[in-house]
Amino acid sequence: MDDPTDNKLSSVINIAADGDVILVVGPEKMKLRVFSLFLKTASKPFSAMFGPDWKEGHDMLGRDGPVELLLPEDNASALKFICAIIHHRNNQVPQTLAAGDVLEVAVTADKYDCVDALKFASGNWLLPGKNEPGDLMLLTAAAYLFQNAKAFKEITRQLILNHDGPYLALSCEEVESAITWRVFYLLEGQRSFARLELAEILIAGINDGTGICVHKCGWTSKYAYAYLKLLEEKDLWPARLLHLSLSKAIDLAEKMPDPIPGEPSIACTYKYKHAAPEYRENRRWSLDTLNNSIGLCLHCVRSGGTDSYCNHSSST
Ligand SMILES: [Zn+2]
Numbered sequence: 311m312d313d314p315t316d317n318k319l320s321s322v323i324n325i326a327a328d329g330d331v332i333l334v335v336g337p338e339k340m341k342l343r344v345f346s347l348f349l350k351t352a353s354k355p356f357s358a359m360f361g362p363d364w365k366e367g368h369d370m371l372g373r374d375g376p377v378e379l380l381l382p383e384d385n386a387s388a389l390k391f392i393c394a395i396i397h398h399r400n401n402q403v404p405q406t407l408a409a410g411d412v413l414e415v416a417v418t419a420d421k422y423d424c425v426d427a428l429k430f431a432s433g434n435w436l437l438p439g440k441n442e443p444g445d446l447m448l449l450t451a452a453a454y455l456f457q458n459a460k461a462f463k464e465i466t467r468q469l470i471l472n473h474d475g476p477y478l479a480l481s482c483e484e485v486e487s488a489i490t491w492r493v494f495y496l497l498e499g500q501r502s503f504a505r506l507e508l509a510e511i512l513i514a515g516i517n518d519g520t521g522i523c524v525h526k527c528g529w530t531s532k533y534a535y536a537y538l539k540l541l542e543e544k545d546l547w548p549a550r551l552l553h554l555s556l557s558k559a560i561d562l563a564e565k566m567p568d569p570i571p572g573e574p575s576i577a578c579t580y581k582y583k584h585a586a587p588e589y590r591e592n593r594r595w596s597l598d599t600l601n602n603s604i605g606l607c608l609h610c611v612r613s614g615g616t617d618s619y620c621n622h623s624s625s626t
């Protein structure tokens with residue numbers, strides 16, 4: 311966000327040029343002129359502050375000019391964006407924001423209990439895009455505070471699919487003060503379970519129902535052996551999956567061709583029934599299902615759930 315300058319110390323940013331309140335925000339004392347009514351409508355804490363029982367509200371009674379409200383501990387840029395949004399000043403609201411700035415806005419919106427008023431503006435900021443894992447963790451915390459289940463699912467999905475290191479290493483003070491430790495546990499848990507499930511899909515391929523000859527001619531086992539050798543060759547043996555991102559492993563599994571056995575066929579009376587197993591085609595559905603199941607459920611995380619999979623909808 312912008313650095314404060316001497317100029318800004320004295321100038322007032324007119325979110326509402328004839329507003330009845332000037333918020334003096336942060337250590338840089340950024341001044342934001344706003345309408346108290348808009349803040350009261352969007353935020354219960356502001357509503358209380360500007361009510362008759364608080365000094366600020368009392369000071370406003372019967373006054374000609376605007377009242378100054380000191381908020382030295384708040385993030386000035388974050389509160390500026392929040393005020394611009396709730397005053398419908400869309401020209402002052404950026405369409406995209408750096409992940410750290412999105413979290414700052416989320417922390418401030420959470421503090422003033424106005425995340426609902428920011429629902430649509432924050433939706434754009436919470437798109438995972440091409441962010442690095444560290445930034446995705448910041449956005450995870452922001453989506454958690456904005457209570458945006460769809461964004462939370464999609465951002466955690468990207469973290470689980472594309473990050474192959476420890477999630478705790480992506481943490482920082484800002485993230486830890488915003489989200490519960492359960493998010494880290496659930497990210498690790500779901501990724502581990504998904505790797506195990508991928509290993510199961512790959513190994514279970516040898517039981518594929520196609521291409522089976524039940525007449526003990528060795529047709530089925532020679533394909534099964536070639537299939538297992540191919541898994542090893544393509545770096546898809548179960549223990550190797552720990553060192554690959556899930557997206558890379560799923561991609562390798564999708565592209566792995568069907569094996570060509572090296573051994574010659576043994577004579578079989580039912581040779582006319584022999585057909586090569588279609589391993590690749592038959593694991594496609596399982597891989598798609600696994601891929602589509604990735605991502606954490608915000609409802610479960612916020613309600614203290616410990617299961618990394620559930621049936622809740624993430625459309626809200
Ligand atoms: Zn046979």
Ligand SMILES: [Zn+2]
Pocket residue numbers: 607608609610611619620621622
């Ligand atoms: Zn759930």
